[in-house]
Amino acid sequence: MNAPDNDLMVEVKNLKMYFPITRGILRRKVADVKAIDDISFEIKTHETLGLVGESGCGKTTTGRCILRLYRPTSGTITFNGKEITNVRESKLKPLRSNMGAIFQDPFGSLNPRQTAGTIVGTPLIVHDMATGSELNDRVAELFNLVGLDPGMKDRVPHEFSGGQRQRIGVARALACRPSLVICDEPISALDVSIQAQIINLLEELQEQLGLTYLFIAHDLAVVQHISDRVAVMYLGRIVELTTSEELYENPLHPYTQALLSSIPIPDPKTEKTRTRIILKGEVPSPVNPPPGCHFHPRCHMAVEECSRERPPLRDIGNGHFVACIRI
Amino acid sequence: MSDNTETGTTPADATGAAGAPPKANEFKRVVRVFFGRTLYVIGFVIVVILILTAIFAPFIATHDPYETNLREKLEQPSSRHWLGTDSVGRDTYSRIIYGTQVSLLIGFSAVFASAVVGMLMGLAAAHFGGIVFALIMRFADALMALPGIILVLLIAGLGGGGIPVVIFALGFGGIAPQCRMMCGLALSVKQNDYVLAGRAMGMSNWRMMLTQIFPNAFPPLMVGITMGIGGVVLGEAGLSFLGIGVMPPVPSWGGMVNDGQRYLLHNPMLSLAPGVAIMLLVFGFNMMGDGIRDAVDPKLRGVI
Numbered sequence: 001m002n003a004p005d006n007d008l009m010v011e012v013k014n015l016k017m018y019f020p021i022t023r024g025i026l027r028r029k030v031a032d033v034k035a036i037d038d039i040s041f042e043i044k045t046h047e048t049l050g051l052v053g054e055s056g057c058g059k060t061t062t063g064r065c066i067l068r069l070y071r072p073t074s075g076t077i078t079f080n081g082k083e084i085t086n087v088r089e090s091k092l093k094p095l096r097s098n099m100g101a102i103f104q105d106p107f108g109s110l111n112p113r114q115t116a117g118t119i120v121g122t123p124l125i126v127h128d129m130a131t132g133s134e135l136n137d138r139v140a141e142l143f144n145l146v147g148l149d150p151g152m153k154d155r156v157p158h159e160f161s162g163g164q165r166q167r168i169g170v171a172r173a174l175a176c177r178p179s180l181v182i183c184d185e186p187i188s189a190l191d192v193s194i195q196a197q198i199i200n201l202l203e204e205l206q207e208q209l210g211l212t213y214l215f216i217a218h219d220l221a222v223v224q225h226i227s228d229r230v231a232v233m234y235l236g237r238i239v240e241l242t243t244s245e246e247l248y249e250n251p252l253h254p255y256t257q258a259l260l261s262s263i264p265i266p267d268p269k270t271e272k273t274r275t276r277i278i279l280k281g282e283v284p285s286p287v288n289p290p291p292g293c294h295f296h297p298r299c300h301m302a303v304e305e306c307s308r309e310r311p312p313l314r315d316i317g318n319g320h321f322v323a324c325i326r327i
Numbered sequence: 328m329s330d331n332t333e334t335g336t337t338p339a340d341a342t343g344a345a346g347a348p349p350k351a352n353e354f355k356r357v358v359r360v361f362f363g364r365t366l367y368v369i370g371f372v373i374v375v376i377l378i379l380t381a382i383f384a385p386f387i388a389t390h391d392p393y394e395t396n397l398r399e400k401l402e403q404p405s406s407r408h409w410l411g412t413d414s415v416g417r418d419t420y421s422r423i424i425y426g427t428q429v430s431l432l433i434g435f436s437a438v439f440a441s442a443v444v445g446m447l448m449g450l451a452a453a454h455f456g457g458i459v460f461a462l463i464m465r466f467a468d469a470l471m472a473l474p475g476i477i478l479v480l481l482i483a484g485l486g487g488g489g490i491p492v493v494i495f496a497l498g499f500g501g502i503a504p505q506c507r508m509m510c511g512l513a514l515s516v517k518q519n520d521y522v523l524a525g526r527a528m529g530m531s532n533w534r535m536m537l538t539q540i541f542p543n544a545f546p547p548l549m550v551g552i553t554m555g556i557g558g559v560v561l562g563e564a565g566l567s568f569l570g571i572g573v574m575p576p577v578p579s580w581g582g583m584v585n586d587g588q589r590y591l592l593h594n595p596m597l598s599l600a601p602g603v604a605i606m607l608l609v610f611g612f613n614m615m616g617d618g619i620r621d622a623v624d625p626k627l628r629g630v631i
Binding site for chain 2: 095126175
């Protein structure tokens with residue numbers, strides 16, 4: 001392999017994640033759910049890469065593959081210059097302390113029978129990073145870091161509000177001082193006012209601790225706000241990847257255009273002139289995706305050729321990648 | 328199953344708890360909930376009395392439970408023999424007092440053993456899945472396919488009776504249901520994101536099973552375990568009747584019920600008194616199980 005590029009924290013190449021559908025007592029494989037169908041991207045150190053797409057497009061699966069909660073079907077994932085695609089579960093432990101994960105549901109992601117302090121301190125115990133009073137100090141420090149009163153560490157998750165719970169989740173993710181944090185829709189289960197708080201907290205923490213984020217979401221406005229670069233996914237593939245300014249000012253892929261046209265503009269005059277691109281039909285099943293470009297059956301600019309060949313994700317200059325033959 | 332209600336109820340409650348007052352001592356809260364309901368308190372009192380009776384049996388009993396006296400056989404209750412005497416003149420009251428020791432010993436040991444083994448099997452099956460799941464659950468299915476009484480009879484018969492054999496036989500019969508229950512509950516607990524979070528942080532299998540899955544799957548099993556104590560005491564009675572349970576001179580409630588059934592018309596107290604003792608024991612443990620389940624439920628924290 002090449003010498004590790006210091007600028008790249010995560011490098012994903014030709015990643016595929018197929019989940020087999022089995023039937024009968026012999027577990028005969030009848031089909032695959034192609035959750036991720038050959039995607040490649042990079043996450044640079046200290047940047048926030050946004051990953052957007054509608055539900056079922058494979059964003060969460062991508063995050064979980066990088067966390068190595070799944071073993072990818074094929075492709076490679078390189079983290080800090082080290083390939084982690086097929087590392088055995090028992091050898092993954094050092095890697096796990098270097099990656100944090102924040103989950104979507106602040107109610108389901110915290111064990112209801114443990115106190116907040118225990119939840120935040122567990123990663124430190126698992127990785128033998130602190131014991132005794134050192135552990136207590138570190139937990140208190142983490143509570144302060146995410147804006148919680150350390151005096152509340154003996155409470156159980158049920159006694160906290162949604163926003164506070166998500167702060168506990170953030171503290172747990174940061175306990176081992178990871179360099180990469182996978183944020184899997186960290187705000188979509190929260191009230192709008194709380195969403196802003198958590199977003200601001202994540203931004204502050206990134207600055208303070210030099211974190212790198214993979215930020216998975218379906219809310220485009222939020223992603224634009226927090227991300228340096230954004231990847232748009234559709235049915236297991238990345239259709240467009242570029243900086244967030246470029247994406248919002250100059251979206252090239254018809255799917256991205258349709259997505260962006262759905263954001264209401266908070267100005268009544270401009271809002272009236274907004275033209276929405278309404279997509280026809282439903283998202284096809286990832287078990288049996290359409291041939292060629294996955295998006296062509298719903299695309300307003302599709303031509304005959306689109307259904308024949310898969311469009312490659314190509315660079316059209318300035319790091320703007322798009323997978324469409326019509327561009 | 329219970330997880331759905333959990334996520335369903337928490338958001339509303341959580342908002343109420345957002346500005347919750349400083350947390351009262353957790354232990355005090357559990358105690359307050361538990362002792363806040365009359366039925367739980369009654370159950371608890373019964374269990375405590377039974378345990379104290381077992382410990383202080385020599386001081387509570389009026390006679391030696393093994394002392395036969397053929398001149399005083401089959402007596403009706405009197406001031407000398409409070410609950411009468413049996414066919415060889417032993418004092419029924421004293422035998423019930425000493426029988427508490429036997430019943431509690433067998434009940435606790437058999438249920439404890441089957442719960443530990445069954446739950447570990449169920450946890451392992453649910454956590455590891457795949458071939459481990461298939462092997463453990465097919466084994467449990469095989470155990471369940473044998474009629475329980477035949478399995479127990481077989482073991483007790485081969486072992487030749489006596490308290491240790493009874494404990495083993497009844498405990499063995501309880502493994503499969505405990506295993507199945509645990510496996511089902513653990514599988515539903517596994518769906519939660521906190522299990523995923525545990526994997527993402529690199530938690531070991533043991534830590535995952537014991538700190539994440541087990542505590543969340545266990546409370547519903549508590550009721551089953553306490554009921555199991557009553558069931559085991561009844562099972563012991565059945566074995567004793569067939570002569571492969573607790574061996575005769577040792578006083579056991581089940582054995583006494585069966586001894587007395589021949590004199591049911593003449594001297595009903597002989598069967599009735601140990602029967603009432605069994606009933607009280609089962610009732611006490613069931614009520615206590617319900618109470619513990621409600622008291623340790625974290626969803627009620629801050630509410631009660």
